[in-house]
Amino acid sequence: MINPRMAMTALLTACALAGVTLMSGCVTITQQQVRDADTGIESDEVIAVLGRKFHSRDETESSFLECVAEKTSIGPNGVQVISHDEFVDELFPWFEPRTAPLDIDDMKNLFNRELIARKLREKQVRYIVWIEGTTERTEQGGTLNCAVATGGVPACFGFLSWEAGSNYEATLWDINEGLTAGKLSSEAKGRSFVPAIIIPLPFIARTQAHACTNLSKQLKDFIDPE
Amino acid sequence: MNSTVTPKFRASLGFLILLAIAVGLGGCASGAKVTKVFRVPKPLIDSVPVVMGLYISPELRGKTYETKIHQHGKFTIELGESQEHLFSQAFSAVFSELILVQSLDSLPEGIEGVIIPSIVKTELEIPQQTPGDFYSVWIRYSIRIVDSDDEEIIDWIVPAYGRANRHDFSNPLDRPTQALTKARDNAMRDAATQIAFSFTREPAVRDWLTELTQS
Numbered sequence: 001m002i003n004p005r006m007a008m009t010a011l012l013t014a015c016a017l018a019g020v021t022l023m024s025g026c027v028t029i030t031q032q033q034v035r036d037a038d039t040g041i042e043s044d045e046v047i048a049v050l051g052r053k054f055h056s057r058d059e060t061e062s063s064f065l066e067c068v069a070e071k072t073s074i075g076p077n078g079v080q081v082i083s084h085d086e087f088v089d090e091l092f093p094w095f096e097p098r099t100a101p102l103d104i105d106d107m108k109n110l111f112n113r114e115l116i117a118r119k120l121r122e123k124q125v126r127y128i129v130w131i132e133g134t135t136e137r138t139e140q141g142g143t144l145n146c147a148v149a150t151g152g153v154p155a156c157f158g159f160l161s162w163e164a165g166s167n168y169e170a171t172l173w174d175i176n177e178g179l180t181a182g183k184l185s186s187e188a189k190g191r192s193f194v195p196a197i198i199i200p201l202p203f204i205a206r207t208q209a210h211a212c213t214n215l216s217k218q219l220k221d222f223i224d225p226e
Numbered sequence: 227m228n229s230t231v232t233p234k235f236r237a238s239l240g241f242l243i244l245l246a247i248a249v250g251l252g253g254c255a256s257g258a259k260v261t262k263v264f265r266v267p268k269p270l271i272d273s274v275p276v277v278m279g280l281y282i283s284p285e286l287r288g289k290t291y292e293t294k295i296h297q298h299g300k301f302t303i304e305l306g307e308s309q310e311h312l313f314s315q316a317f318s319a320v321f322s323e324l325i326l327v328q329s330l331d332s333l334p335e336g337i338e339g340v341i342i343p344s345i346v347k348t349e350l351e352i353p354q355q356t357p358g359d360f361y362s363v364w365i366r367y368s369i370r371i372v373d374s375d376d377e378e379i380i381d382w383i384v385p386a387y388g389r390a391n392r393h394d395f396s397n398p399l400d401r402p403t404q405a406l407t408k409a410r411d412n413a414m415r416d417a418a419t420q421i422a423f424s425f426t427r428e429p430a431v432r433d434w435l436t437e438l439t440q441s
Contacts, residue, residue, distance in 0.1 A: 055387055058358070062394040092267040093419035115270050 025205030027190035029214050035182040037174060039223050045126035046080040047072070047223065048087040052132045053097040060131050064168065064212055068131060071216035077224050082123060091119055108178050125175055127223065131215075133168035135208040144196050156200045161193040166211035170219060184222060186215040257299025258402035264308035264411050269319040269422035274435055279327040279340040280317055282310045291348040298354055301402075303363065303410050305345060312414050313343050316421040338438055339379065342370040346383070350406065353392050361405040362389040363413040369421070371431065380430040384420050388412025 041047070049069045051060040065084050073081040088095045094110055101107040107128070111117050144158035166188045172181040190205025289306040310326070318324040325334055333340060347366040353359050367384040390408035395401040425431060 055389070059391065061391060063396075089267045091270060093269050093271075093415075093422045096415065096419045098416070099419060099423055115272065119270060 025190050025192045025203045027188050027205050027207055027210045029210055030187045031214055031218060032185045033182065033218065033222065034184075035222070037177065037179055037181045039127075039172070039174065039181050039225070041079055041126055041223050044080075045124050046082050047127040047129055047219075048082045048084075048125050049129050049131060050084050050087060050095065050100075052130055053100070055097050058134050060133055060168070061135065061208070064133075064135070064208060065131060067209070067212035068129075068170075068216050068219070071213060072219050075217075075220065077220045079220060079223060082125065087123075087125075090123060091116060104173050104178065104180050107173055107175075111175070111178070120175060127181065128173040128175060129219065130171045130173070131168060132171075133166070135164060135166040135211075137162045137164050139163040142193075144194060144200065146196075146200075155198045156196040157198075159193065159195050161191060163189070163191050164205055164207045165189045166207040168211050168215055170215060172219075172222070182222060184215060184218045186211045186218065188214070257295075258301050258406045260303040260403060260407045260410055262407050264312065264414050266312060266315050266415050266418045268315050269418065271319050271422050273319060273322045274426060274439065275322045276339075276435060276438055277323040277325065277337050278317065278321045279325050279333055279337040280310075280313055281327045281330055281340050281342050282313065283342070283344065286344055289345050291350070293350065295352060295355070298352060301350060301352070301406065303348070303350065303406065305348065305365070305410070308414060309343065309345075312418055313341065313421075316418040317341055319422055320425055333374065337374060339371055339373045339434075342372065344368050344370075350409070352402070352406075359392050360389040361392060361402070361409045362387070363406070363409040365410075365413045365417065367417055369425075371434075373434070379434045380428060382425070382428055382431070384417050386413045386417035386420065388414070388416055 049065060049072065051062070051065045053059050062084075069081045069083050072079060082090075093099055094116060095101075101110055111120070140160075140162040142158060142160040144156055144160045146154060146156040149155045167185070168187075169183060169185040171183050173179075174181045188207040188211040190207045190210075192203060192205045194200050194202045286309050287306045289304075289309070291303045291305060292300065294300050314324065314326065325337055327333055327337075327340060330340065330342070344367070345365060346368050347364070349364040351360075351362040353361065356362075365386045367386060369380075369382045369384060371379040371382070373379055388409045389412060390405040392401055392405050394408070395404040397404070426435060
């Protein structure tokens with residue numbers, strides 16, 4: 001015979017796990033695009049998705065760069081992508097925080113160096129996509145307390161909530177033409193909350209994931225509009 | 227089948243669940259030990275047609291940095307094991323040939339000078355000490371160059387800096403070690419960058435190399 005208390009515990013645990021995976025808070029997305037030049041890409045050409053790294057400012061999370069690289073490379077109009085780590089290693093030390101070109105004119109100067117030009121040709125890099133931005137929490141409030149109640153059963157009570165904003169911008173450099181092709185941005189905002197009566201039930205607004213999906217789709221459509 | 231769960235077992239289980247929640251929320255940080263060996267690519271630069279020696283002293287090979295941070299534990303960064311790789315990669319790109327020398331007393335024939343690096347100072351910072359989310363590592367190198375007559379050409383100071391965002395590492399138990407490893411690697415990568423980018427532009431080095439390559 002099944003112990004009713006254990007059955008209840010198992011049910012509540014299952015509910016909590018389902019909550020973590022299924023429930024999510026609302027997210028609103030705003031996107032913008034500025035096109036400075038026509039674009040297009042051949043099937044053997046690749047784009048490099050790079051994060052701006054600084055020694056003195058916030059920098060884009062590696063997980064976001066990996067997400068954009070992955071999502072841009074899949075789907076019906078997916079393009080071949082070279083990741084940040086692979087690209088900066090191949091072109092070391094020209095894309096490090098203290099040496100990376102800040103604008104397309106700097107990039108053109110780099111391209112005048114035969115070693116770098118040869119490496120970019122060898123890798124068939126057509127576009128460099130610079131990603132800037134971060135995800136930040138604001139307006140965090142509430143409290144949540146957990147304790148072991150009588151009989152050894154853990155219980156949590158309280159309410160937590162926070163607002164998260166994911167603001168990212170992508171700048172595209174056309175390496176073949178030596179110009180800035182355009183800028184795209186994706187801004188996702190959402191409120192997450194965790195009510196807890198014995199078991200915490202998280203409703204997480206996955207703003208970064210939404211911003212990644214949106215920016216990746218924009219990138220693919222921007223590079224290859226047909 | 228009737229299952230029996232003792233109160234003691236339930237209390238232990240409850241404690242473990244609470245501990246898991248606390249760790250999951252990112253509260254636990256009790257020091258870190260960085261031991262992973264560092265790797266850096268060979269810089270993509272034109273080399274100077276000069277044969278140089280590289281001497282890694284036993285002191286540098288055994289270099290370890292340790293510090294205790296109040297309420298956050300002991301932090302250890304092993305530096306020595308990676309130094310030969312760092313300077314070999316960087317200087318083998320700067321010069322057309324680099325020979326590892328075992329002793330300064332008997333230099334191989336044909337080398338124009340010897341590179342003698344050392345670490346002057348190391349510091350680290352964890353996010354709890356700052357308003358930001360970064361683990362930071364500073365390594366201050368001294369790179370002495372002596373010519374084949376043991377005359378000092380330069381004692382070049384390289385202030386290398388690296389940092390890593392704690393949000394890039396998802397496992398809260400392993401986060402301090404992983405982030406500090408990345409910060410140390412970025413600092414050594416920064417040293418390699420400065421060597422590749424700026425070493426031959428130092429006036430004393432530039433003049434010496436000009437003299438060597440024109441003679």
